[in-house]
Amino acid sequence: MDWILAFKALILGVVEGLTEFLPISSTGHLILTGDLLNYTGETSKVFLIVIQTGAIMAICWEYRVKIADIIKGLFKRETKALKFTLNLAIAFMPLAILGLTFGSLIKAHLFKPIPVALAFIAGAFVIFWAEKREHTIRINEVEEMTWIDALKLGFAQALALIPGTSRSGATIIGGLLFGLSRKAATEFSFFLAIPTLIIASLYDLYQHQELLHNADLPIFCVGLLAAFFSALLAVRGLLRYISHHDFTIFAWYRIVFGLLVIGTAYGGLVEWTVD
Secondary structure (H helix, E strand, O other): OHHHHHHHHHHHHHHHHHHHHOOOOOHHHEEEEHOOOOOOHHHHHHHHHHHHHHHHHHHHHOOHHOOOOOHHHEEEEHHHHHHHHHHHHHHHHHHHHHHHHHHHHHHHHHHHHHHHHHHHHHHHHHHHHHHHHHOOOOOHHHHOOOHHHEEEEHHHHHHEEEEOOHHHHHHHHHHHHOEEOOOHHHHHHHHHHHHHHHHHHHHHHOOOHHHHHHHHHHHHHHHHHHHHHHHHHHHHHHHHHOOOOOOHHHHHHHHHHHHHHHHHHHHHOOEEEEE
């Protein structure tokens, strides 16, 4: 095993796990971290897909009891389980349709450090605005959502096609704007991540299947396990945090991080790969 490459895989796995479900953009962090570690190219694309799977597994493990209950409910045709599953399917559709339509164009022009940094900063001001507004909560639990609520959150999630926006951030903040409690918005974001990331990962793997090699398996395993355990910590930590705090701290983090990238790029301290 190439130990230097394994170390890079470990770092990227931890970055993926810690950022996937926080409103700070995992894609943005992975683009920037991969650039800084000089881990780019075709193989890195497959690696990033694999470690994303580790983060998905963490959510499935954390909510394994609820997921099992939903699956049992589907077989029994229980209204509660059917409604929840339908809401997830509806919320998934905007991202799927827009992603298939504009995905290649977005990747060609926006998957670069400076556009990502600008998206970080723009997203911060959206969080500030959302937190400053008076919250009118009409949905305390995800089970109370209607299909219209799910569709609204689906369009909010679609904003994450812009790298640096944050899929979880767009969904959570969208939920707050649409009347969900912090807990409901955050949990629905977690559940929506399961079909979204699984389908996206399978689609990307299919597109890059020629890049899959047995020799890369040990490195991929390092990244996947790192993503799994760090995501588990991040999810549990976020749920505890939002029970007593708002999301303002993540907005400040986004601004500092975005300015740091822009400053190092134009100051010549880091040779980010920008056009």
